[in-house]
Amino acid sequence: MNTPANPLVFNRKQLNRRRQRARASYESVDFLKKRVAEDIEDRISVTRRQFDLAVELGAGLSDLREVLAPHTGTIVLCDSSPALASTLTPPALCVDEEWLPFKQESLDLIVSSLALHWVNDLPGTLIQIRRSLKPDGFFVGAMLGGASLMELRQALLQAETELTGGAEMRVSPFADALDMSQLLQRAGFTLPVSDRDRLTLRYDNIFALFRDLQASGETHAPFNLTRKPLTRRVLMRAADIYQEQFADPDGRIRATIDIVWMTGWAPHPDQPKAKRPGSATVRLADALGVEEQSTGEKAG
Numbered sequence: 001m002n003t004p005a006n007p008l009v010f011n012r013k014q015l016n017r018r019r020q021r022a023r024a025s026y027e028s029v030d031f032l033k034k035r036v037a038e039d040i041e042d043r044i045s046v047t048r049r050q051f052d053l054a055v056e057l058g059a060g061l062s063d064l065r066e067v068l069a070p071h072t073g074t075i076v077l078c079d080s081s082p083a084l085a086s087t088l089t090p091p092a093l094c095v096d097e098e099w100l101p102f103k104q105e106s107l108d109l110i111v112s113s114l115a116l117h118w119v120n121d122l123p124g125t126l127i128q129i130r131r132s133l134k135p136d137g138f139f140v141g142a143m144l145g146g147a148s149l150m151e152l153r154q155a156l157l158q159a160e161t162e163l164t165g166g167a168e169m170r171v172s173p174f175a176d177a178l179d180m181s182q183l184l185q186r187a188g189f190t191l192p193v194s195d196r197d198r199l200t201l202r203y204d205n206i207f208a209l210f211r212d213l214q215a216s217g218e219t220h221a222p223f224n225l226t227r228k229p230l231t232r233r234v235l236m237r238a239a240d241i242y243q244e245q246f247a248d249p250d251g252r253i254r255a256t257i258d259i260v261w262m263t264g265w266a267p268h269p270d271q272p273k274a275k276r277p278g279s280a281t282v283r284l285a286d287a288l289g290v291e292e293q294s295t296g297e298k299a300g
Contacts, residue, residue, distance in 0.1 A: 007120075008120050008223040009120055009172075009173065009222070009223055010118050010119075010120055010172070010221050010222065010223055011221045011222060011223045012080065012096070012098070012118070012120070012221075014221040015080075015118055015217070015221040016080055016081035016082075016083075016084075017081075018214075018217045018219060018221060019060060019061060019079075019081050019084060019217035020081050020083040020084055020217075021217070022061065022214070022215060022216055022217030023060075023061065023083075023084060023087070025214075025215035025216075026061045026062060026215065026216055026217070027062075028215060029212045029215045029216045030061070030062050030216075032114065032199075032216075032257065032259075033061070033062040033113060033114060034062075035199075036113050036114055036142045036259060037062075037064050037067045037113065038067075039142070039197070039261075040064060040067060040068075040111060040113060040140055040142065041067045041068075041070075041071075043140050043261075043263060044068070044071045044109070044111075044138070044140060045070075045071065047138060049071070049138070050071060050072070050073070051071060051072045051073070051108035051109035051137075051138065052072070052073040052074065052108050053072075053073060053074050053076070053106070053107050053108050053109070054068055054071075054072040054073075054074070054075045054076070054107070054108060054109035054110070054111065055075075055076045055078060055102070055107055055109070055110050055111070055132075056068065056075065056076070056077050056078060056110075056111045056112070056113070057078050057095065057097050057110065057111070057112040057115055057116070057141075058078070058079060058080070058097065058112055058113060058114065058115020058116070059077040059078060059079050059088060059092075059113075060079030060080075060081055060084030060085060060087070060088065061084070061216070061217065062113075063077045063088060063089075064111060064113055065077060065089070068109075068111065071109075072108075072109060074091065075091075076091045076092065076093060077089070077091070077092040077093075078092065078093045078094070078095035079092075079094065079095070080094070080095065080096045080097055080115075081094070082094045097112070097115060097116060097118075097119050097125055098119055098120060098121060098124070098125055099128075100125070100128040100129065100132055102132040103132070104131050104132065105131070105132070105133065105134045105135065105137075105266075106132060106134065107132050107133050107134065107137060108133070108134055108137050108138070109133075109137065109138050109139075109140075110129050110132065110133060110137070110138075110139045110140075110141075111139075111140055111141070112140075112141040112142070112143070113141075113142055114142060114143060114144065114259075115143065116141055116143040117143040117144045117145060117172065117174060117175070118172075118221070120223075122175065122183060123183050123186060123187065126183055126184060126186075126187035126189075127187045127188065129187070130187050130188045130189055130264070130266055131188075133265075133266035134266060135266055135267060135268040135269075136265060136266060136268035136270070136271065137265065137266040138263070138264075138265055138266075139189065139262070139263065139264050139265075139266075140261075140262070140263045141261070141262045141263075142259050142260070142261050142262075143175075143259070143260055143262075144172075144174060144218075144257065144258065144259065144260070145174040145175045145176060145177065145180070145196070145258050145259070145260030146174060146175075146176050146177060146196055146198070146258030146260060147174075147198075147256050147258050148174050148256060148257050148258045149171050149255060149256065149257070150256050151242060151245070151246040151253070151254060151255060151256060152171055152206070152209065152242070152255065153170070153171040154241075154245070155206065155238045155239075155241040155242040155245070155246070156170045156171065156230075156234075156238045157170075158238075158241050159234050159235075159237035159238035159240075159241055160230075160234050160238075162237065163231075163233060163234055163237060164228075164234070168228065169220075169222065170220060170230065171220060172220050172221075174258070174260075175260060176196075176260070177194045177195055177196040177258075177260050177261075178194070180194035180260055180262050181193075181194040184262055184264045187264075188266075188267065189264025189265060189266070190264065190265045190266070190267050190268075190271055191263075191264060191265050191271065191272070192262070192263070192264040193261075193262070193263045193264070194260065194261060194262050194263075195260075195261050196258050196259065196260055196261070197258070197259040197261065198256065198257070198258050198259075199256075199257040199258075199259070200254050200255070200256060200257075201254070201255040201256075201257060202248070202252045202253065202254055202255070203252060203253050203255060204251075204252060204253075205239060205242075205243070205253060206235075206238060206239040206242045206243075206253065207239065209253070209255055
């Protein structure tokens, strides 16, 4: 699936181990997942559709079965961690998001909540999702992206550069909403939509942020394990930089979280299509019931 143009960035085995360890602590930090679940339900409800067979990718830490139930028939929960998948209420499967096992055109709905930002080959996964959907099947996904954890990234980069003369990637790279719109189109989705929801979390200090990232299984899991470990000296300097540059007047620090949203449909002949430019038969002014105002001489 991965090519030289799509090198491995994340160690998926390490990620699954961390997600498994986070199972016991995730409930204390599941506020993001709960918010995303509510928004997913909103985005599905506006379709006014019932989906017979639905799949949730990345369900292990907090599944969406209750949220999806009013809009679906059978819901299959999936997680890439064997340990987490074994704890899910059946029907459930252990599924690697990079290698989907579903038959082509077999699913009516695919949902993914805060999982796809850990995929090495996101374009390839989106293509697999689209191929797994029946004609006019629906996909809705949410993942961390954009400027997420930009303050932490900057503080660690600056501290390590100051103290060691160089720095390594300590915070995962994230895709932007604009990138996602293009990827959805390339994957063959029709009516693709991508947008961003920016949140600002506040913590007492950088170490409280670290605890939440660990409790949710979201600490960086790089494929290249030869990197140098962070020293206590670098961490303490990063904590000072974070406090100096990203603290509010009350002393608490800010952490930016961007949730990037994706929705798209598998192609179907009956779906709405964009009109050919110049094919309109009614003036906009007439449709709005207003008087047309000239903007000047026509060009040429």
